Amino acid sequence: MYGKVVYACGICLLTDNYKIYTDIHMKIDAMKHRGMKSLGLALLLLSTSSIFAQHKEEMVSSIVQEANANSQLEKYAFELVDMIGPRLVGSPQMQQAHDWVVKNYNALGAQARNEPYGEWRSWERGTSQVTMTYPRIKSLEGTQLAFSPMTKEKGVEAEVVAMPLFSSQSDFQSWLKTIKGKIVLIGMNPLSGRSDANWKESASPKGYEKYQTLKNNQLKKWEASMSYTGSTRRTLPLALENAGAVGVIDSYWTELPGITRIFDAKSKQIPVFNVGLEDYGLLYRMAEHGVKPRVSLQGNSKELGTSKTYNSIAEIKGKEKPNEYVVLSAHLDSWDGASGATDNATGVITMMEAVRILRKVYPENKRTILVGNWGSEEQGLNGSSAFVEDHPEIAKNIQVVWNQDNGTGRIVRIGGSGFEKSYEYISRWLQYLPEEFRNEIQTSFPGMPGTGGSDHSSFVQKGIPAFGLSSTSWDYGKVTWHTNRDTYDKIVFDEVKQNAIIVAILTYLACEEPTLVSREKIILPIDKDGKQTVWPTNLQSKRTSGN
Numbered sequence: 001m002y003g004k005v006v007y008a009c010g011i012c013l014l015t016d017n018y019k020i021y022t023d024i025h026m027k028i029d030a031m032k033h034r035g036m037k038s039l040g041l042a043l044l045l046l047s048t049s050s051i052f053a054q055h056k057e058e059m060v061s062s063i064v065q066e067a068n069a070n071s072q073l074e075k076y077a078f079e080l081v082d083m084i085g086p087r088l089v090g091s092p093q094m095q096q097a098h099d100w101v102v103k104n105y106n107a108l109g110a111q112a113r114n115e116p117y118g119e120w121r122s123w124e125r126g127t128s129q130v131t132m133t134y135p136r137i138k139s140l141e142g143t144q145l146a147f148s149p150m151t152k153e154k155g156v157e158a159e160v161v162a163m164p165l166f167s168s169q170s171d172f173q174s175w176l177k178t179i180k181g182k183i184v185l186i187g188m189n190p191l192s193g194r195s196d197a198n199w200k201e202s203a204s205p206k207g208y209e210k211y212q213t214l215k216n217n218q219l220k221k222w223e224a225s226m227s228y229t230g231s232t233r234r235t236l237p238l239a240l241e242n243a244g245a246v247g248v249i250d251s252y253w254t255e256l257p258g259i260t261r262i263f264d265a266k267s268k269q270i271p272v273f274n275v276g277l278e279d280y281g282l283l284y285r286m287a288e289h290g291v292k293p294r295v296s297l298q299g300n301s302k303e304l305g306t307s308k309t310y311n312s313i314a315e316i317k318g319k320e321k322p323n324e325y326v327v328l329s330a331h332l333d334s335w336d337g338a339s340g341a342t343d344n345a346t347g348v349i350t351m352m353e354a355v356r357i358l359r360k361v362y363p364e365n366k367r368t369i370l371v372g373n374w375g376s377e378e379q380g381l382n383g384s385s386a387f388v389e390d391h392p393e394i395a396k397n398i399q400v401v402w403n404q405d406n407g408t409g410r411i412v413r414i415g416g417s418g419f420e421k422s423y424e425y426i427s428r429w430l431q432y433l434p435e436e437f438r439n440e441i442q443t444s445f446p447g448m449p450g451t452g453g454s455d456h457s458s459f460v461q462k463g464i465p466a467f468g469l470s471s472t473s474w475d476y477g478k479v480t481w482h483t484n485r486d487t488y489d490k491i492v493f494d495e496v497k498q499n500a501i502i503v504a505i506l507t508y509l510a511c512e513e514p515t516l517v518s519r520e521k522i523i524l525p526i527d528k529d530g531k532q533t534v535w536p537t538n539l540q541s542k543r544t545s546g547n
């Protein structure tokens with residue numbers, strides 16, 4: 001009977017679509033049994049394509065309902081962000097995080113594994129203590145940088161000097177001779193510890209303008225001076241170590257009070273610490289005034305040799321096309337100045353929640369759903385690049401990759417990554433999102449292929465349709481990105497829930513799409529020097545830390 005309807009609509013029913021058709025058939029039967037004859041009959045009048053659409057809409061509403069009724073996001077976040085905490089490459093906590101991911105995906109009925117791809121120096125953070133010991137005692141807000149050498153048990157105590165502005169390389173070289181036995185402040189001490197927004201709101205227009213001018217001039221002079229050192233803020237500590245300094249203090253203010261970025265140290269022997277702007281300024285002014293302040297640095301990290309690096313991979317085999325893949329991508333590692341809540345625990349729990357929802361409402365996934373929770377994104381997209389390099393058999397059969405990695409905000413931008421036909425399928429799939437989600441999403445097609453930034457680039461570079469799902473900012477750059485404040489309390493759960501729904505819907509639709517989508521690339525533009533831009537191929541996995 002239903003077959004007749006299909007023919008009456010004049011739409012050829014391909015074998016690929018047979019299952020959808022059968023599902024609808026069964027669904028309508030079930031409705032009839034529930035006494036919904038009129039709805040069943042009304043459906044008969046619809047064309048096949050609208051019946052398919054209706055089926056998809058039902059699935060979408062089941063996804064939304066499950067996300068709202070049974071969200072596990074807060075539980076996942078507590079376990080990952082609060083209990084495991086920061087996830088620095090090579091650290092024991094990173095290993096715990098990998099094991100946690102695998103345990104959860106297995107519990108959801110996926111097949112999960114930790115897949116080794118290399119090794120890295122294993123460094124475990126301990127406590128950090130920074131104390132000003134002269135001219136008065138004060139505990140300072142300070143943190144040992146990742147991979148910084150530990151100090152002796154009692155710490156290292158010395159006079160603090162501030163690095164001056166240099167006017168030449170020889171100027172820098174002669175200053176190096178003065179720092180033996182000293183702890184050196186290597187960051188610029190900003191003119192004001194107030195945020196720009198605060199200045200704009202409260203200063204007179206003239207006062208604000210003056211502040212901007214002074215701020216820009218200070219930065220220009222600092223950058224010129226740094227250029228004479230031949231180093232960056234990351235490599236400078238090693239030069240100071242070689243000149244006899246006993247410790248280094250940096251400050252990497254994000255322009256909001258109390259918030260500072262905490263990266264890694266490249267020194268070999270001496271400790272490198274970050275001190276928050278407010279305490280840093282205190283030391284800086286004292287040093288400049290000739291007070292000769294003294295500080296004790298104590299950092300009791302552990303060196304644990306090397307450990308293997310992994311990607312956590314979860315797969316739910318496709319029931320019709322097990323060798324074709326829809327990939328959910330979010331890096332698991334983080335910097336360790338805080339607990340990596342928005343970079344990128346939110347991405348990880350979004351994917352986990354999307355899988356939880358899909359397992360419940362879409363157990364008959366046609367294609368294989370593969371989740372990649374990558375290692376070592378922060379050192380250069382290493383885990384995801386290694387995965388693409390190691391799995392050509394998967395890479396050639398990937399439908400699409402959805403990557404999320406820019407904070408807790410709701411997804412509002414999707415670009416086409418330079419794939420010519422991306423507008424066609426992504427726009428079509430976006431139509432199924434709940435209206436209030438869809439209306440906020442700006443698309444840019446065909447977009448440009450990424451050269452880095454996050455893990456979708458590892459796939460795009462190999463010509464695989466991979467897309468970054470970009471979020472609203474929530475002041476990501478100044479509040480949480482690689483800072484000492486990227487903590488659980490910054491997660492906005494309603495927005496993460498929205499993202500889990502979006503990912504689940506887009507994954508479902510990519511699984512259902514009759515064929516693999518086009519991989520046709522755009523012709524890239526001519527650059528400003530008149531040269532043809534070529535598709536990026538700069539990414540390559542780094543499989544050892546090299547020290």
Ligand SMILES: [Zn+2]
Pocket residue numbers: 331343344377405406
């Ligand atoms: Zn990230």
